[in-house]
Amino acid sequence: MAKRSLLKRLGISGGTFVVAVPYIWLLLFFAVPFIIVLKISFSDIDLAIPPYKPLIESAGNHLIAIKLNFNNYFFLFTDSLYFSAFLNSIKVAFISTVLCLLVGYPMAYGIARSAPATRNILLLLVVLPFWTSLLLRVYAWIGLLKANGVINNVLQWMGLIDEPLPMLYTQFAMYIGIVYSYLPFMILPLYSNLEKMNWQLLEAAQDLGCRPWQSFYKITLPLSRNGILAGSMLVFIPAVGEFVIPALLGGPNALMIGRILWDEFFSNRAWPVASAVAILLLIVLVPFMMWYQSVQARESAGDGR
Amino acid sequence: MWSVVRSALTVACSLLILAGCGGKSSAGKGEGDAAAKSGKVLNLYIWSDYLAANTLPDFEKQTGIKVNVAYFDTNETLETKLLAGSSGYDVVLPTASYFERQIKAGVYQSFDKSKLPNLKNMDPQLMLLVAMHDPNNAHGLIYLWGTNGIGYNEKMVKSILPNEPLDTWKLVFDPVYASKLAKCGISVLDSPAEVFRAVYNYLGKDPNSQKPEDLVVAEDVLMKIRPYIRNINSSEYIEALANGDVCVSVGYSGDVLQSRDRAREANKGIEIKYIVPKEGTILWFDMLAIPKDAPHPDSAYAFINYLMQPEVMASISNFKRFANANAAALPLVDKSVTGDPVIYPTPEERKRLSVQLADSIDQTRAITRIWQRFKTGR
Structure with missing residues (x-):
């Protein structure tokens, strides 16, 4: 009661309050950290606590000097390392997204077409891995893939191979890890899209002489376009900045932007350069996020159909 | 449905976060x-x-x-x-x-x-x-x-280099040796500053050298042996050495000791040795x-x-x-x-041990950059 009267006294209606919550959330957990990172990206490295120089200094005579150092950004363009790391991260994220789509689409389709009672169980099975820490699941893959791990031992026991296949610390292992970890992000939006589909359209197509694969290609696929895009963005955007999975499963030659960030931050102790890399990463990802937003907006606009 | 899925995800995520917090406070300062x-x-x-x-x-x-x-x-x-x-x-x-x-x-x-x-x-x-x-x-x-030194699988290394002295950084940094040992696997620490010390010791230079020209020479040594290095890591090598996945590791004395114990426990006839290379190393x-x-x-x-x-x-x-x-x-x-x-x-x-002094900011950046080239092999 006290709370409501307080809100009333402040002239805030319940509606405003509800709308304000997500904005406050965004402000606290996105805008403020972003501004801090942006600020650090314009400062100079220093051997101190914190390890960068302040932007605002007193210059005496009641003057304050604000020094913005753009060198951290220029520096990123003087060395091809950063560009190739960005490029490679985008490549890895793209391939992972395509693989997730190839694996996830049939699964989402299968769930959407199964009986409503089984659907919930199947959905639960998709979400269930989230109940274990990502790190543990990635470590489980190490146990499966390593030279004397489960897969190699089984293959050797069956006599299919003589020497263990080098799987761990390869691109192959990295893609397995990423696809495995991000698959639910592909399946869930695809499912929610396919689930709304009007299956009578397929029957109608069949009546008019359409073969199953034709009706899939001409009806199901175009109608699930928004689900495909939403799922792809949910996989692609976080995969670009992925650090843990390539570090644990990938080989030492996996040059990802997440690793570069780590090196700058931890090895070089160059918080300003690391911040500049992070800001640039964000700038690279913004177009994709905006695209995703517009797809999502279209998706919810189509809810009423 | 979106909302159901989303709330399911939210619940799953918050459970994860809760699990994370639980783990932290029991080990931490709460x-x-x-x-x-x-x-x-x-x-x-x-x-x-x-x-x-x-x-x-x-x-x-x-x-x-x-x-x-x-x-x-x-x-x-x-x-x-x-x-x-x-x-x-x-x-x-x-x-x-x-x-x-x-x-x-x-x-x-x-x-x-x-x-x-x-x-x-x-x-x-x-x-x-x-x-x-x-x-x-x-x-x-x-x-x-x-100390930092070399841990090796005695049987595997002796079968490849039966008559060579093994108390040397050559095992790792000389391409003649490294190319032979590549067959049974070499790993180095993923710790650029420490591996550079080892390279400088191998080259007979001051391990704490801050000279740019020495960096060039060290990079050359590292790039030449890169094709023969199987793993670059600072902890997995303990296990890898113990079960024969690698036969030579640049590592810490304590870790190699742990590896030796694990190999003995596994009782598969693997004996792990540790050497302080004759060219010197860091403490x-x-x-x-x-x-x-x-x-x-x-x-x-x-x-x-x-x-x-x-x-x-x-x-x-x-x-x-x-x-x-x-x-x-x-x-x-x-x-x-x-x-x-x-x-x-x-x-x-x-007498061969030296202290690893801190590098300057610029030296660290230069070493990290060479290390990135070394790791990616390009």
Whole structure:
């Protein structure tokens, strides 16, 4: 009661309050950290606590000097390392997204077409891995893939191979890890899209002489376009900045932007350069996020159909 | 449906976060609120599994100070927390080369030596060595120490190089040797500054050289052996060496020892050896230090002074089988530990050991950059 009267006294209606919550959330957990990172990206490295120089200094005579150092950004363009790391991260994220789509689409389709009672169980099975820490699941893959791990031992026991296949610390292992970890992000939006589909359209197509694969290609696929895009963005955007999975499963030659960030931050102790890399990463990802937003907006606009 | 899925995801995610929090507080500093009020608390930040089983229980019994332990896995993690400020820890254990830089950044308080009467027990020669990092030993004490060297699988290496001397960095850095040993697998530490020291020792240069021209030569050595390196990591090699996935590892003495024990336990006929290369190598010291903003400095002094008691230190060395720097504790350490040249290098080997001084900011950046080329092989 006290709370409501307080809100009333402040002239805030319940509606405003509800709308304000997500904005406050965004402000606290996105805008403020972003501004801090942006600020650090314009400062100079220093051997101190914190390890960068302040932007605002007193210059005496009641003057304050604000020094913005753009060198951290220029520096990123003087060395091809950063560009190739960005490029490679985008490549890895793209391939992972395509693989997730190839694996996830049939699964989402299968769930959407199964009986409503089984659907919930199947959905639960998709979400269930989230109940274990990502790190543990990635470590489980190490146990499966390593030279004397489960897969190699089984293959050797069956006599299919003589020497263990080098799987761990390869691109192959990295893609397995990423696809495995991000698959639910592909399946869930695809499912929610396919689930709304009007299956009578397929029957109608069949009546008019359409073969199953034709009706899939001409009806199901175009109608699930928004689900495909939403799922792809949910996989692609976080995969670009992925650090843990390539570090644990990938080989030492996996040059990802997440690793570069780590090196700058931890090895070089160059918080300003690391911040500049992070800001640039964000700038690279913004177009994709905006695209995703517009797809999502279209998706919810189509809810009423 | 979207909303259902989303709420399911949210629930799953928040459960994850909760699980994360649960794990953290049990290992971290959230405990002992009652003890915190009495001021009798110590927040210790240390490598995992780095004390004897009775070290902390005995300390708590003797002093009534409640110890909250948190673990770090790399010096970088520790350093980042310290540089961010207000870490909340009372005693931390940085490795000396990091410690030196952190002192310059103003992370640590200088010791009030009157609160550390057991300082007299320390080995003066070793303390003189760390004084190169920390003049007058004003900010830190040696907890345990060891060397960087080469661990190898005796049988596998001897079958490839039957008549060659093995006490040399050539095993890794000479392409003639490395190309042969590549068959059974070579790993190096994922620690650029330390591997550069090893390369400089191999080349007969000053291990702490800051000359740009030496970097060029070292890069050349590294790039030539890159095709023969199987793994670049700082922890997985312990297991890999023990079960024969690699046969030669540039590593830490303590880790190779652990690998040797695991190989013996597995009883598959794998014998792991450790050598201090004849060209020389670096020492590592894990230091005990008190951050400037330590919330319970008195507990910190009590703990460090407690660790310097000969019996306490000896039991840690016996239990963990690492060398300590406590002269008074030495007679109490098992002969099997003091007599093991992997743990306590021979006097002859000691002449070849040098201290790893901190690199400048520019040198670190240059080394990291070469290391990125080395790792990616391009």
